[in-house]
Amino acid sequence: MRPNSTSAGRTFITGATVVTMDEALGVLEDACVEIVADRIAAIGLPHEGTPAGAADTVIDGRGFIVFPGLVNAHMHTWQTALRSMASNWTLLEYFRWMHAGLGTLFAPEDIGIGTYAGALNQLNAGTTTLVDWCHNNPTAAHTDAAIDALARSGIRAAFFHGSPKPDPAPGQAPFWEVPHPRAEIQRLRADARFGSGGLLSLGMAILGPHYSTLEVALSDFALARELDLTVSMHQGGGPARAPEGWTVLARQGLLGPRVNIVHGNGLSDAQLDRFVESGMSFSITPENEMTQGHGHPIVGRLRDRGVAPSIGVDLESGLSGEMFIAARIAMVHQRALDNAAFRAAATGDAVIPETTTIHTLDALRWATIEGARMLGQQDRIGSITPGKQADLVLIDARLPNMQPVHDPVSTVLMQTSLANIDSVMVAGRWRKRHGALVDDHGRALDPQAWLPALQASGRRLAAAVGWKPAQPKDR
Structure with a gap:
């Protein structure tokens, strides 16, 4: 089910492989991640039951790897x-x-x-x-x-x-x-x-x-x-x-x-x-x-x-x-x-x-825990741990470059490309969904709102210093 907002409210991601980067939790197969507001509330396995209470959004995570931002x-x-x-x-x-x-x-x-x-x-x-x-x-x-x-x-x-x-x-x-x-x-x-x-x-x-x-x-x-x-x-x-x-x-x-x-x-x-x-x-x-x-x-x-x-x-x-x-x-x-x-x-x-x-x-x-430690924010980010901020990535492992998944940890590092980054959440709010960057209301961002200004900036700066691509004869 697609959310009508980028705010998580209460979200369940079900049936996913979760590479938590938490030393105690490790990798969980066919797991449910519960997100409440901006926090990871719980991580559960099927035999532990689905977290009690209704969710604003339930996301079918089968075929996806959930990984920390x-x-x-x-x-x-x-x-x-x-x-x-x-x-x-x-x-x-x-x-x-x-x-x-x-x-x-x-x-x-x-x-x-x-x-x-x-x-x-x-x-x-x-x-x-x-x-x-x-x-x-x-x-x-x-x-x-x-x-x-x-x-x-x-x-x-x-x-x-x-x-x-x-x-x-x-x-x-x-x-x-x-x-x-x-x-x-x-x-x-x-x-x-x-x-x-x-x-x-x-x-x-x-x-x-x-x-x-x-x-x-x-x-x-x-x-x-x-x-x-x-x-x-x-x-x-x-x-x-x-x-x-x-x-x-x-x-x-x-x-x-x-x-x-x-x-x-x-x-x-x-x-x-x-x-x-x-x-x-x-x-x-x-x-x-x-x-x-x-x-x-x-x-x-x-x-x-x-x-x-x-x-x-x-x-x-x-x-x-x-x-x-x-x-x-x-x-x-x-x-x-x-x-x-x-x-x-x-x-x-x-x-x-x-x-x-x-x-x-x-x-x-x-790329996760050590970055959080460098910032002194290891209590907030860097792993999928209950109580931490809901910063996470949904990696689409159904694509041909990922299958079959034998070792989720190695698959994440060695096989993941930009094409697999399906969704990205920051503090419980979706910033990318189904392959598209989204605004606060879940609408796809329009590149024409920022791309022309970026292109104009780059062209003006390059021209001002006379930069041109290097040619073999120039080296």
Whole structure:
């Protein structure tokens, strides 16, 4: 039965395979998920009986896999109108074209439409929580355009406020000498859009000691600690501007669970040891790290220390926005590194490992539970657990690419594509239903309401910097 509203009310999903990502519940076959308002109320098996009471909506889940909404732990959503433009860039080219060029031309409307379209695409691909690492907001109007777009999309989002990185003009202090804007963060901290219990939360996307002076890093860390905000920073891509920065920050007691490292490819073993001991979190973006020259993703190095990363898409200006693809790439790349290490150490005929080093369940945890942990929201999202928010995905496993389903966990990771994402729910409200994005009233969204503005933004920005697709003769 099709609901006439995107609000769940009281919804039963019956007969589904439920991959809960809850360690105690595991995988349940032919199960019923009960959703009341914005929460998962119960998960039951047929022999336990159907939950008592009438439902507003009963969904026949036979042939479907119910999975927690994905958590995209790192994405620069403002770049959505620039899709494919960065696909052939190294990190140095990205800095030159994006931060010193294209980024300087964004009006608030460009930020708004890019963020809105990017958030819709995340919902379309099964992501229910997006960490929007917005580092192109020179004015409050740019910032507000991004936040309003996230709210309008209906996605659960952590808005991490960053700062632009243009080349300095004559007489102007370079961005790495400029502390994060205290007044702007205080304004956002008091903003009702980030009210307790809502879909939007606030964090800080700072430069960190790799991309700023020590004085700026100390100021930014102290501000985040003062306002009790998660602070996130890129780590990698050339020499650090404050080589002694991490030592000083640790000495001053500014490291801890509310500190998030993005990438981290060039960190030393001693630094990783210190960060893990401090309880810091790590977000990797494997596809872009390997594409742009960051180095190998640090999945294995973290695993060897008993911790796991969250995972993100990073740049839709160069890559797909699909989290299942990012998780698969992270897993198979680390398997390849481990297999190569085994071969290098092997003697005689033992050149093939007897078993794999990373399982599909591990990779799914990076895209769900670990993302929730990075945000400090593991009590709300990341698994299908009674009492948590009803953020979930209905994966159509009846399609030819999924059948037969022998191992639901591996099927979810290795076989799921965009074509299988049938429905997406955020906090008990459908945001995608029967393959179509929907509004608050259950009506399919009209692409003409936003697509022309996205296309116009992308064309204007590309023309302004003279960007054209690279040709073989240009390389």
